[in-house]
Amino acid sequence: MTILSLLIYLAIDFQYKAKNKFFQLNYNWGEIKTIERFTNVKLDSVSYDYLRLIDNNTIGNENLSPYSSYAINDDYYFRCVSISKESDTIEFKGVYWINTKPSQQINISNFSIVNLELNQKGNHTVCMIGDSQLIWLDLKYLRKSISQKLEDVKFVGNNTDVFGYKHSVSLLNNSERLLNQINQLPQSDTYILFLGAHEEKVKQTKKNLSLIIDKLLKRKSKIILVSPPHYKVSSFEKLYQNITSVYKDFEKHDNVEVIDLKALAPINTNIFMADGIHLNSVGQDILTLNLTNALK
Template sequence: MFIDFSLKGHREFPQLNFDWDRTELIMDYGECELISLAHNTVNLRYKKNLNDLNNNNTLKIKTSKGKLYYFRYEYKLVKDGIIQLRGGVWLTQQPKNLRQTTISVSEIHLPIMQNGDINICFIGFSDNKWGGFRSIRKYMKQKNHDINFIGPKQDIYGYPYMPVPVNKGIEFLVKNINNIPNADIYIIFIESLKTSKNRQVWSQLADGLSKKGQKTYLNTWPELKENPKNEEIRKMNKLLQEIATCHKNIKIMELNGFNDAGATILDNGQYFLNNSGYKLYKKIILEQIEDKKE
């Protein structure tokens, strides 16, 4: 296997974090027609069995000359007879001059190597993989090797987390509290104003996680400039602070009130921090973890 250590920018990937000796074949799709590829995309001629592709796994590509390449991606879509795997990263080098050719495609489980002492379970919407949140676990692991991430789903960089379906929210976690893995630390980032409406459900979640772990971290949301949604954001922040007051294991990471920490909010109530907000978020989390070690 060739590893390109010169990869920079959007192609950079910590290949050595994976345990290549423990790969497990999930599905062999056989020969497929490669249409094109790029630094973050693989396009294949559609065939029915490719519907089973799962972004929790790693795509293994073998060329007619026997060269192997590995690719992880965020999502897939079918358009004009082509299945597009998008938002991806190459674990090894990106193939060069490879298009309009036949390749062999399979899916493998590629475990990530973690040998830390602090088990952290990130809990968040299954689509909080964009922007600053996309690489937050990768960044934290690079800064603190004592961290182990746990959960049933792997992010684009292979780090586990606990996803929450976008259309289900906090209620989903309460109903599935027994499926949330035990951890030293839970970090919850649920970016939807809909969650502010049910205090009882938040209390049930806080009770459940307090029994499973040592600490649970919630964060306040930065208010937006001259935005009618600010009233709802204030209600959300107040609710989270009250939940923390009533549960000694629940801690609040304060993001509101910092000049550069802002956000974007969609019409459906979903809320995304800006780059400065994510930077502050990561800084506070790492500080809290360091405090735990001491």
């Protein structure tokens, strides 16, 4: 390897590692767009994942969305998981400070809703579809973790997570709702489907899932079906059987891959949160590893 080749390699390697270590470098800072700006805003309280503002009723609910980015004094940028507004206060929960967190003593001169896009330069598009099992609590890190391991992956979808990655997941989604919205999904090279936490009509689940998968296969895309772990909630037993039986039927298809979380979980290892449905950090690691391998 020549000196020039070595320098080029080191520069690329440094840039890649820097973007993983300093995640704020992944945003398109050169093209920030201010959507709306407010001046009559004061800080009530702030922490590493929480922000409470006093806005004197100048900001309406129609202006606020967890899919947007926000800025304080054009210096402190953040996103969040949820927003609640009551009277003259606004609470941002599950806050992710993109660059740095302001101090409690800060004097707010302006508060802005901004468009700050996350740079994704991959060519292989991936669309996650499903329910809270793909976005709730620690699962908010799922797309970020995969993206940091696979440079060629580009997440697409109708929604945006707390880091700015696109997806088409809805917190309380189920197979009936997804089937009704299937035509609204963007075209993608790969779809990842994980459902089961909020099924209302268990008897319809098998039929709904079969129709969903058939419609996705017509798009000539690869489909990764995440077969849920054996839920600890006894009332979910029939649902678990219905989901796994559908996935076994489609597993033989060339464009379908099934990730069986029950089979992948180590024996006597708890992979659930206290609710017995959603994955804990151990379960999340198993899911992330196997999705990453399936996308390689």
